[in-house]
Amino acid sequence: MVSDLVLLPQFLTNGLVIGSGYVLVAVGLTLIFGILHIVNFAHGEFYMLGGFAAVLGSQLLGLPALPTLLVVAVVMAAFGLVVERVVFRPLGGKDPTNAIIASFGLSVLLQNLMLKTVGAEPMAVKSGFAPGAIQIGNVFITAERIAIVAAMAVIVAALLLVLRYTWTGRALRSLSENPTVALISGVNVRRVSLITFVIGSVLAGLSGALMSTVFMVQPNSGALIVMKAFIIVVVAGMGSIEGAIIVGLALGLIESLVAGYMGNELRDIVGFLIVILVLAVRPQGLFGLKTERS
């Protein structure tokens, strides 16, 4: 057990990096689960596919970092579009259990498809950045890790701007608030649902791509991250994007501190303890407060 406070800035930095990955994947799940109410257990596989799309861009096509992310975004947008149309739209309006089971099936299918195609060996995404860590005070950090935090900040800021200031963003928020009002206001709910699903898929894929520069990618990379994403969405409050950002970062920081000071084996337990506690005390989540007049 390490109790030295000298390491605190390093733990916090590590937590910020992990938390940034969580934020992207959880904001994506907030759109799909929190707004469209699709319980998508294959969201972790979207993350994993993003990692492999980045391998395709960086390794096979030899692209630098930004064009690789563009490839990931395009591949995941196309993938999200097909999945929404083929898997989830036909199940819309029916018993939600159907979609849950379909998402489990999709998860198994995607994992095994990748196992068959690329094998079980972990693969690294080459960022093209200079190797070695940069030292800032007591903190050591690689360029890839800085890029994860920076990319998360840019992507999330862009998403928030789109949500607040564009018609598509307003339509998406109206759908989140009250689908009937959205519909009678002239919002094409089917189209906006598709756009929402696609954005959610792209965010998961980008998270997978960015995180794979540090942690590598393999067919089962998404298995744990999907549970973390559900924890974040539920703790934040269904549909709360700002909440998912805060809780995602907080979970990354808490996990890092727990791993550093209490033992690495406790890292993956802490999130589940938090979600149980929050659900007992505040079932609507920390940021799930509705401004309803009593």
Added chain:
Amino acid sequence: MLECTNVDAGYGKVMILHDLNLTVRQGQLSAILGSNGSGKSTALKTLAGLVTPVKGQITLDGKRIDGLPANAMTEHGMCLVPQGKEVLAGMSVEENILIGAFHRRKDKSGIAEDLDRVYSQFPRLKVRRKAAAGVLSGGERQMLSLGRALMSRPKLLLLDEPSAALAPKVVGEISDILRGLRETGLTMLLVEQNVSMAVELAEEIHILREGRIAHSRLNGPDFDTSDLKAYYLGSGA
């Protein structure tokens, strides 16, 4: 303007409307009255595209529109102000109003003009334009719901019990607003349980009973509400 012919509609296998026949004329404010469970709200939801008819046809200005989704109905000029003063609680008052103009979002100058008009019709909304819609009072929510619908530039406004659960003073304000809209020539179809409000405003009254129009008559100075009771209670012809 609106022709509804032999429409059957309901939820799943339960049919609520049976051979519904209804005509709304251009520039007219028509009202549908009926007791609880008579199918008033289902009739409006069917016209608004929220419930799909299983039989019959609906035409607006001669164009067949039955079976279209609700967003397409709004694009065609038929907009619903739903029961329950439904608003987008977490969004600002101004965002709530603007979303009503979604289908004509490229018309920036027209939307700005209409927003000013809505604010002049509902000054309280202008004062509270940055507030979250969820904190508005019942009356303010109803005004917001109306303002949002007006932003779609409707040809026909469908109003589902706009006076429900409101204080008498606020009901008076809503009546004044509807009267003002009637003066502008806007065609409206009003569903109400508040008979005195409907009789005061409407030019034609339809009585709905068990999903059918049981009686229709034009309103006028000699209109006697006493026979409405008979239709409400089921003894009318």
